[in-house]
Amino acid sequence: MTQVHSTAIVDPKAELDASVTVGPYTVIGPHVKVGAGTTIGPHCVIEGRTTIGVDNQIFQFSSIGAVPQDKKYAGEPTELVIGDRNRIREFCTFNLGVPGAGGITRVGHDNWIMAYTHIAHDCRVGDHTTLANNTTLAGHVDLGDWVTVGGLVGIHQFVKVGAHAMVGFATAVSQDVPPFMLVDGNPMAVRGFNIVGLRRRGFSAARLAAVKQMHRIIYRQGRTLDDARGAVDALATELPEAAADVALMSGFLANSTRGIAR
Template sequence: MTQIHATALVDPGAELDSSVTVGPYTLIGPHVKVGAGTTIGAHCVVEGRTTIGRDNRIFQFNSIGAIPQDKKYAGEPTELIIGDRNTIREFCTFNLGVPGAGGVTRVGNDNWIMAYTHIAHDCIVDNHTTLANNTTLAGHVHLADWVTVGGLTGIHQFVSVGAHAMVGFASAVSQDVPPFMLVDGNPLAVRGFNVVGLRRRGFTPERVAAVKQMHKLLYRQGLTLEQARGGIEALTQDIPEAAADVDMMTRFLASATRGIAR
C-alpha cells in the first residue's frame, strides 16, 4: 500500500505508485503523477500538472508545480516534469511552464538540488547537476549535464550553461557559459576550466588536454569568437578521441543567444 500519512491530503485524482511515501501535512493535487519509490516529506505542496518519476527524495517544505511567476500566465494547462533519482532538499520552488515557450519545465535524472533552489518556468535542468543552496534559475534557463552551481548564485533568463561547467559561489550569470568552463563573480568572469570535475568523470589526459586548448583559444590568445571556433574545430585532427567534446563546444558556441561569458 502507498504510505500516506493520516494528515496528508491527496486528491483522489492524483496517480501515486503503491510504493510512494507521503509525509505529514503534505498536499498533493488532482493532476499529479508520482512514480515508484519516490518519497515526499512533510509540509510539501505538489500541485499543477506535475509528473514525478521514480526513486526521488523530496524533503520537507517544498513547493512543486505552482503556477509560474509570470504576469502573462492565465491558467493554461502547462506542465512540470521531474525525472528519476533526484534529491530535492528543503524549501525549493519548482514552477510550471508558460504557453508559447513549450509550456514545460523539465528536471532530468540524478540531480542533487540543495535548499532554497528556485527553478522557474520553462527551465531545463538535464542530468547529474549539483545546485547548491539558494541557486536561482530565472525563466527558460538551460543547465546541461554535470553542471555545478555554487550557492547564492542567480542565473538570468534564457541563459544556457554548457555541460561540465562550474559556476562559483555568489555569482551573477547573465551570459551563456560554454561547456567545461569555470566561472564566478559579479560581473562574471572565466577563471579557467573545470579540470577537477573532468578528471573525476573519467576524462582521459588527451581529452583534458583538448579542453585546455579550447579554453586557451577562447580566452588566452586574443582571438575573435569566429577565429577561436575555427581553431577549436581543427583540434579533432590532432586529438581525434576528443571529437565529441569539440563537437559539443562548437555547437554550443554556434547556438549561444546571449553572448558567451568572457
C-alpha cells in the same frame, strides 16, 4: 498500498505508485503523477500538471508545480516534468512552464538540488547536476549535464550553462557559460576550466588536453569568437579521442543567444 500519512491530503485523481511515501501535512493535487519509490516529506505542496519519476526524495516544505511567476500566465495547462533519482532538499520551488515556449519545465535525472533552490518556468536542468543552496534560475534557463552551481548564484533568464561547467559562489550569471568552463565573480569572468570536476568524471589525459586547448583558443589568444570557433572545430581532427567534447563546445558556441562569458 501507498504510504500516505493520515494528515496528508491527496486528491483522489492523483496517480501515485503503490510504493510512494507521503509525509504529514503534505498536499498533492489532482493532476500529479508520482513514480515508484519516491518519498515526499512533510509539509510539501505538489500541484499542477506535475509528473515525477522513480526513486526521488523530496524533503519538507518544498513547493513543486506551482503556477509560474510570470504576469502573462493565465491558467493554461502547462507542465512540470521531473526525472528519476533526484534529491530535492528543503524549501525548493519548481514552477510550471508558460505557453509559447514549450510550456514545460524539465528536471532530468540524478540531480542533487540543495535547499531554497528556485527553478522557474520553462527551465531545462540536465542530469547529474549539483545546485547548491539558494541557486536561483530565472525563466528559460538551460543547464547541461554535470553542471555544478555554487550557493547564492542567480542565473538570468534565457542563459545557457554548458555541460561540465562550474559556477562559483554568489556569481551573477548574465551570459552563456560554455561547456567545461569555470566562472565566478561579479562581474562574472571565466577563471579557467573545471579540471577537478573533469578528473572526477574520468576524463582521460587526451580529453583534458583538448579542453585546455579549447580554453586557450577562446580565452587566451585574443581571437574573435568566429575565429575561435574555427580553431576549435579543427581540434576534432587533431585530437580524435576528444572529438565529442570538441563537437559539444562547437555546437554551444554556434547556438549561443546571449553571448558567451568572456
